[in-house]
Amino acid sequence: MTRKTGISVLAACVVFFTGSVTAIAGPLEDRVKSGQPIRIGFSNVPIYAFPDDKGQAKGFANVIALGILKDMGITNVETTVTDWGGLIPGLQANRYDIVTGGMSILGSRCKNVSFSDPIAKAGDGLLVPKGNPKGIHNYKDILNKQAMFVTYSGANLVEAARKEGVADDQIMQVPGPSEVLAAVKSGRVDVGGMTYFEVKSMADASHGELEATNPADLPEWTQNWVGLAFRSEDEDFLARFNASLKKYIGSPEMIGAVKEYGYSEANLPGPTTTQWVCANR
Structure with missing residues (x-):
């Protein structure tokens, strides 16, 4: 077949x-x-x-x-x-x-x-604007640079971010992946989080407007x-x-x-x- x-x-x-x-x-x-x-x-x-x-x-x-x-x-x-x-x-x-x-x-x-x-x-991944202007590669970067992070409600990345110390007021939760993409593209947030499958697909389709960070920069325990x-x-x-x-x-x-x-x-x-x-x- x-x-x-x-x-x-x-x-x-x-x-x-x-x-x-x-x-x-x-x-x-x-x-x-x-x-x-x-x-x-x-x-x-x-x-x-x-x-x-x-x-x-x-x-x-x-x-x-x-x-x-x-x-x-x-x-x-x-x-x-x-x-x-x-x-x-x-x-x-x-x-x-x-x-x-x-x-x-x-x-x-x-x-x-x-x-x-x-x-x-499948591991997680981060979606950032072209050039990664804030130099965000992991949750500690989000925390230390007081960046705004978006993922969808109920996603495992909410727990992961909190575990790494990211405050709730730095985490925006939206209904789904399309809303994560829209928030990053509009500049309302500094970084989006989803599975690496998703962020790589979105970055590839953005004509260079967005980038997927290296999933190896995230903690090993985020491998799912x-x-x-x-x-x-x-x-x-x-x-x-x-x-x-x-x-x-x-x-x-x-x-x-x-x-x-x-x-x-x-x-x-x-x-x-x-x-x-x-x-x-």
Whole structure:
């Protein structure tokens, strides 16, 4: 199967909905057995998970999730786009069954949801104006230079900045990546923070107006693993999902499907377990 064919087959499996989804009670295994669709929620986060102009679910997190479900024999899927900050609450409220959105596995999140085995390894990055006029390369620079930092609400970078001593009045939180980009481009902030996938993509598309700093300049502990989030009561389904994930992650089919998003073999999660990440991030 070619990459283009693989993407089109996966995309054809998705029925895209905007607006609210009626909550239906019952564990995910029961929904599948009764023929009800699996409901996927994600935010508009370039590279990771986003809708294209035809409403199809794109991004490597969506492609991986759909590929695993397809291998499990599941193609009855609905997707919903919402603000980043509404993903976990929506999952807990039974509006979605799986959250894809490129969500880093964090100890604070592990208290509220059950994550799949990791699907990717990805560090954070900083987005700055051309020439990096304030010389910002890490959180200590933001703190010491009294710079204004923007990221999106609920992102792991909020916790990271606070851990490095950045004050709340130096942190602007916005709904999503497009608002981060707009704040940096307009000069309302000195630096934006997202995953390195996102900042590199935005810098490359800015025609030299913006730059991505070196992710190696950030603390080692900001290296993160991405997972897919499930409700804790769906552990039985999650166990089956993880069994298929182990076969799919790193396969030629998967690498071909995600190549267009900049995901390479360097981003494979390796042997790191979700339990370790929950305890150490």
